[in-house]
Amino acid sequence: MSEEVVTLPHYWEDAVAALRAADPLLAAVIDRFPNVSLRGRGDAYQTLARSIVGQQISVKAADSVWNRFMAEMGGTLDSQRLLATDIERLRACGLSGRKVEYLRDLSTHHVAGRLDLALWQTWDDEQIIKELVSIRGIGRWTAEMFLMFCMLRPNVLPLADIGVINAIAQLYNANERLDAAAMRALAQKWHPYCSVATWYLWRSLEAVPVEY
Secondary structure (H helix, E strand, O other), rough: OOOOEEEEOOOHHHHHHHHHHOOHHHHHHHOOOOOOOOOOOOOOOHHHHHHHOOOOHHHHHHHHHHHHHHHHHOOOOOOHHHHHOHHHHHHHHOOOOHHHHHHHHHHHHOOOOOOOOHHHHHOOHHHHHHHHHOOOOOOOHHHHHHHOOOOOOOEEEOOHHHHHHHHHHHHHOOOOOOHHHHHHHHHHHOOOOOHHHHHHHHHHHHHOOOOO
């Protein structure tokens, strides 16, 4: 298996400085987590496949299923191999029938060359989200995670993410949840680095970073 390539966002230091200056509450969270940052792998197929595997289950369960799945794949995720693998063998890894369908549809897109990071570099975030949600099993949240973790886009604000919702409630509104409009208004101070703000909001709830 080839060595995994991990990319750090080029804008991270500038973003941290800007967020510290704009938001004292977020600055206190930032100060608790020095020398760590969002990390991206630049592999569209694997990022999306892992997000599908992790849908609606705990991080621990998702890691367990992913490890069994990767063992079945021989340690390297290959779309043609996945399409050639018997469905029951994939189910035996802990994948639901629906997730197997989603992974096969994703693999079909990959084989057809539709997961083109080079092309998408020139697209804005909403264009990429529209393209991704055309793939079965990928909704807006998954597409937003893709923008953050695979493409390292700096200004993604996943307002449907439960961690973001809870962290904003805890830090800014005495544990009372805000609606999407109120959260969007609050986030104006974080532009153009909402992805970085989101990452620190997650850290305020869970110190160990989740990566896709």
